Amino acid sequence: MKGAAVQQNDPDITLITPVAPVATSTHGGRAKCLQRLVRLDLPVPKTVALSFDAVHRIAAGETLDTQDLLKPFGPSALVCVRPSSEDPDWGGPGAVLNIGMNDALYVELCDQLGQDAASAMYLRFVQAYAIHVARLDPDMFDDVPSDGPEGLSEALRAYEDETEESFPQDPAVQLAEVLRSMARAWEGTTARLLRQAKGAPADAGLGLVVQEMALGMGLGECGSGVIQLVNSKTGEPQITGRYLSQSQGRDALSKGAGAMFLGRDERGPSLQELEPEAYDALIDHTRLMRVRLREEMQAEFTIENGHVHLLDGVRVARSARAAVRIAISLAEDGIIPKEEALTRIEPRAINELLHRQVDPEAERDRLVQGIAASPGAATGRIVFSAAEAQASAARGEACILVRRETSPEDIRGMHAAVGVLTERGGITSHAAVIGRGMGLPCVVGASALTFNLRRSVLRAPDGREFRAGDIITIDGTNGEVLVGEPEMLEATQDDAFLTLMGWADEHRDIGVRANADTPADAKTARNFGAQGIGLCRTEHMFFEADRLTVMREMIFADGVGDRRAALDRLLPMQREDFAELFRIMQGQPVCIRLFDPPLHEFLPSDRAGHRELAEALDLPLSDVTRRVEDLSEYNPMLGMRGVRLGITMPEIYEMQARAIFEATIEASRDGDPVVPEIMIPLVSAKREVELVKTRVDAIAAAVRNETGVTFAYRLGVMVETPRAALRAAEIAPHCAFLSFGTNDLTQMTYGLSRDDAGRFMSTYVQQGVYPEDPFHVLDVDGVGELLSIGAARGRGAHPGLTLSICGEHGGNPESIAFCRAEGFSYVSCSPFRVPVARLAAAQLAVRDKMQFPVAK
Known part of the structure; x- marks a missing residue:
């Protein structure tokens, strides 16, 4: 790069003009934003942009002709260097201001601006150069006065003592060293790991911008500040920012700086009162940026003798709540289409509004x-x-x-x-x-x-x-x-959130249900816009104190007769639970999974609990201990649970089926007709489905005969074993739906305990064994292939088969993309993840159909 000249058409080192070859992907977001401001004819100081490739070569040791780079700025100009990464969230080295300050220019500026201003500028540069370029300890300046000629002299002396050489006086040398230092800082190991933690690729590039200093210090009204038109926490319209006389950079935001408000404020002095014309110009500039850049922007500005200069524009930092309101406001003002507003919100950020x-x-x-x-x-x-x-x-x-x-x-x-x-x-x-x-x-x-x-x-x-x-x-x-x-x-669901969710529902093309086990869960799901319940785990209804005792009596029953007697006492409790769920969901589908966990989960595990249970059941402690031991299994998650329990103890599923059908009749009498969905868990063979279906159909016929009321229901299978996915063609003809339980399916596919995986999963992900925790993000290669096979074979044997996912992956945006691509009818997730799923599904549909304009 030695001898490279600054040209408007140079892709690596270019003066920023309206037509210069500058792009975010090659020069970074800051450089591109400055070009957009130049195109809007806003007062931006002269700026030169260095591309990612140029900065990379500087870091590798190539020499840049900085004397030539400084020519566009004229003799005796001061410049600053700022980082320009592709995404501002990836960070970068700090800006260095006042490059070009030396003893000769200091004398000139003392005459032009006054000794205090000139000293402050020179001192600022000396300290920045010492810390960021010479890599000296910041503590060396602790005893240096903070301003004035004395402070400057002390800083220069400290620099010379520490480095054993004079402070560099050649602006070209100063600039070359600053560029080299910033380039190498970006490519250092620590910086790379930090930005990778923020989602940046390992080879993310850094651009640099060299900009003429708008001093912000001197005679007349001079200073610097920042301005934005919205509140970063709420997104509400609010002129926000600070201005500090006789300052540079972002000094106005420093604690204790004594900065003033921008607009008139009863709490203190304001820029609007001090320099009304400059204030009005700033408001006009920022409003123009909002409309033409199609975004809420924060502008960094400098005032020199009443004249405004815009040094930078960045996207306003925002909370999730503010992000939603900003996107909605831009769409309602006609600046962006509402489809684009939907895509601007990170679905997972919605969690911050709900909690x-x-x-x-x-x-x-x-x-x-x-x-x-x-x-x-x-x-x-x-x-x-x-x-x-x-x-x-x-x-x-x-x-x-x-x-x-x-x-x-x-x-x-x-x-x-x-x-x-x-x-x-x-x-x-x-x-x-x-x-x-x-x-x-x-x-x-x-x-x-x-x-x-x-x-x-x-x-x-x-x-x-x-x-x-x-x-x-x-x-x-x-x-x-x-x-x-x-x-x-505090959590908030304001009008902007409700508007966003309404727009999401207009565009999404896959259903979203909730996993809900209790009436409270169902109400939450309903409030969050769920289109029904995709998984109701009935066993959670048995852990209330009054029910747990009866449940334990059933477990300790000597035979089928005693077991049925206990189940008869549980029947009205289950019936009322189901009826209330049906009423809350108001005719929307409710999918009830039959009893799934091993029976030992309902029994105490310690001796004190055994003693209490013996007293409650009026049994000898030895009988209780023996029964608990009899029910223990080496691997209970792969043992007597799910459909295996329903086949060996059919009276349990018969009780639940009767409770569902009687609740269906009761709830339908009060409101919209109910069509319950009954799901068989842990299936691995066609015969299991045939046996359970025969018993459920028989209970349905009995309830119809006893009540004289007809009703419909749908029977389906929860696919959570690899064999069920592989044999879906045999199972599907006996079902109305297949719902993939990806929690257990992932566990069984990997041979990995979902409860114990957390002990080593972070190490596995860090070392690249798995790209992500497969219990957090659906493994589309392995588990996903089973889903694809099961879906294809199931629909091949039963074209009208409904397909869904009801594991925790159902609320994950990446998993929703997979399910949508496979043609699933709906996803089901925890109630508080329903809004996340609704937005993610809408974004997928919008991105398939539309492309949005980009500010040029």
């Missing part, structure tokens, strides 16, 4: 990092058991339930707690799945904490200990466990 969040600006005392299992944040006192959680809730005290891992026995405690923290588990562990369904913040896999439940103590890696009653905060959005009670942002 309380830790304020991004709050101080965090982080204890450990776990797995973000269920979004939202909660603060409460530590409790170590479900009983303690219920007692805490009865006292009106918020609590965090802390367990090694949760089981169905803990559900009552989870309902009482405001958040859950577990030592073990992964993204589809019991705590994670139930937490997401309830909208309960949850952090799992916090294995860096030492859990001593016997002593009721948590021990952190740094040695701190926390006991029952101590206050902690869990952030289920990013997996952090925090000490104390940081500031929170």
